[in-house]
Amino acid sequence: MAKTNELSKYIVAISLFIIAGSCATRKSEPITGAVVDRSDTRVANGQEKYNRYCQKCHPAGEAGLGPAVNGKPNFLKKFQAKHGLGVMPAFKDIISKQDIKDIGLYLKKLDKLKKRKDI
Numbered sequence: 001m002a003k004t005n006e007l008s009k010y011i012v013a014i015s016l017f018i019i020a021g022s023c024a025t026r027k028s029e030p031i032t033g034a035v036v037d038r039s040d041t042r043v044a045n046g047q048e049k050y051n052r053y054c055q056k057c058h059p060a061g062e063a064g065l066g067p068a069v070n071g072k073p074n075f076l077k078k079f080q081a082k083h084g085l086g087v088m089p090a091f092k093d094i095i096s097k098q099d100i101k102d103i104g105l106y107l108k109k110l111d112k113l114k115k116r117k118d119i
């Protein structure tokens with residue numbers, strides 16, 4: 001009897017896990033297989049820095065913990081990255097000016113890519 005109890009606890013736990021997982025809401029557009037051209041070293045650097053500092057809250061420029069950044073004006077992205085707002089941290093003492101510019105350039109390329117309909 002004790003064993004069956006143990007087993008049913010696991011079954012309940014696993015079922016709850018599956019139910020919780022399937023209730024996740026979609027917060028943004030699906031991430032396509034499109035990738036930016038990394039042959040430009042500034043874009044490549046921007047992507048690396050973006051992935052390190054911004055990706056966790058704005059996955060691929062879409063909404064996550066923070067709102068989507070794709071399609072927003074570039075000056076806003078750079079300003080926000082430097083000074084932060086609300087719960088978003090300021091990065092001006094963490095990321096160099098050049099790297100913030102590169103992040104801006106990378107996001108610009110990402111925007112262009114997302115506008116293309118053929119990918």
Ligand code: HEC
Binds near residue numbers: 057065089
């Ligand atoms: C800890 C999570 C977090 C990180 C890391 C983060 N952001 Fe944010 N970001 C947010 C949140 C939350 C907001 C919304 C701020 C508010 O309005 O209070 C935001 C807002 C923004 C906005 C404004 C969007 C709008 O619609 O007004 C931009 C642009 C932005 N972030 C860019 C960046 C960039 C670039 C980086 C990397 C340097 C970055 N964020 C890193 C959480 C984050």
